[in-house]
Amino acid sequence: MINSYVGGVIYDVMAHHGIPGNRAEVLRSTYLPRWRKGGLEAAVVQVSNWPSINAYFAEIDRSEGEITYCRTRADFDNRPEGSFGIFLSLEGHGPFAGDFEALHTLAELGVTTFTFSHNLQNLLCTGSNERFGEGGFSHLGKQTLQELESLPMMIDLVHMSRASFWDALDLYDGDLFVSHSNADALCPHPRNLTDDQIKAVAERNGTIGLNTFRGYVSPEPLKATLSDLLDHAMYMYDMVGPEHLSIGADYCESPVEMLLPVLDMIDPDGAHGIKGRGRELYTYGPEGLEDASNLGAIATGLAERGLTPDEVDLVCGESYLRMLERSRPSKP
Template sequence: MINSYVGGVVYDVMAHHAMPGNRAEVLRDTYIPRWRAGKLDGAVVQVHNWQVIGSYFAEIARSEGEITYCTTRADFDNRPEGSFGLFFSLEGHGDLAGDLEALYALDALGVTTFTFSHNLQNLLCTGSNERFGEGGFSHLGKATLKELEQTSLMVDLVHMSRASFWDALDLYDGDLFVSHSNADALCPHPRNLTDDQIKAVAERNGVVGLNTFRGYVAPDPTKATLSDLLDHAMHMYNLIGPEHISIGADYCESPVEMLVPILDMVDPEGAHGIKGRGRELYEFGPDGIEDAGHLGNLAAGLAERGLRQDEIDLICGESYLRMLERARPGEQHG
């Protein structure tokens, strides 16, 4: 099983690596055991700048083979037995926004994905939680999209306003997907996707990753359950089939105290029900799938909903790997 969005862990990793003389192994000591308990054997972690990339590479090097850096399907399929596969995705709206030449370095390093937004307006586009959310791509964002067509990085349309989403489909001809969003039809929220958006991603051979964040699972997030998340899965299944669904389980991962200010920041006016509710909404996932150690319950739930094993395999990683293989065909890191 592969989780195509592991966000919060980066803050814990960076806090440890900021200590002088550190020899931190945060992934190996804290997170990999939890992920393995949830039946994961691969994950996509978010990187923001060169410092974060260096910290993750240091952790991989110190892992004695327990973690394998993966840039392609071949890397993942051929990793040593029992080794955990780690992919990198750049949340490129931060330090590297506008550095078009850096895209080629990131591509050469094997970073798989470029993400344009984190819910708010930035230099590249308008995010989903912006008060005036109908703005789309800026000129710089359009230039970045154009440059990305010359690389093998996939484009992740998550966190965008709907206007930005449709701009991207109009402007960009390469591989794209949405790493962690649910169905707006079941849980109305600007971060979730309308049926038209879900179908548009599938028409471009992309995938939509099921998101475990309570606020995007149920209209009353305090009552969100695994069954609610399975309802999202089945809604997408009926719209686009299992070959266009993946797992984008956005768990808190890092200590919640690190992440509460970030949640307040992305909803500064409380317009989307997040500000002031970070601990309540994000500390634990929906009942029955509370953290990454319980992700195996999702696969079991899909079976109970009547999916065949080959369909479950698609959702649990095969769909993501097929998309990656199209983006980086025949390549292997190292």
């Protein structure tokens, strides 16, 4: 199983790497046991600046082979037996915004994905939670899309306003995906996808990662369950098929105190039911999926809902790997 969105871990990683002289191995000591228990074989982790990239490379190098850095599908398929795969995804709306030459360096380093937003307005586009949510891509955002056309990076449309989403489809000809969102029809929220958006991602050969954040699983988030998330999976399965579904399990992972200011920041006036509720919404996932050690329940649940073993394999990683191979072909 591959999780196409592991965001919160970076706060814990950076906190340890910021201690002078600390040769931190946060992934190996804290997260790999939990991930492996849940059946994960690889994760896509988020980076946003050079220090975060440096920290992950240091973690990988210090792991004594327990972690393999993956640039392509071949890197994942050929990693040593038992080694955990790590892919890097860039949240590019921070210090890299407008640095087009850095994009070429990052692509050469093997960063697989570019993400334009984290829920609010930035230099590149409007996010899903912004008050003027119909805003789309800025001129700089459009120029960034044009630069990315020539690079082997996938474009992740997560966290965007719907206007930004449709701008991206109009402006960019390559494959597009959404790393961690659910179906708006089952849980209305600007972070989830409408039927038209789900179909549009499928038409672009992309996947939609099933998101475990309780506020995006159920209209009553404190009552969210594994069954509710499986309802999202089956809703999208019936619409576009298993080849367009993946796992985008957005868990808190880091100590929740590190994430609370971020959650308040992305919903500053409380319009989306998150501000002031980060601890209760994000400390644990839905019942039956409380943390990443429970992720195997998704595969079991999909099989119980009638998916074949091959279809379950698609959702649990194969769909993501096929998309990656198209964007970033493995070298012979």
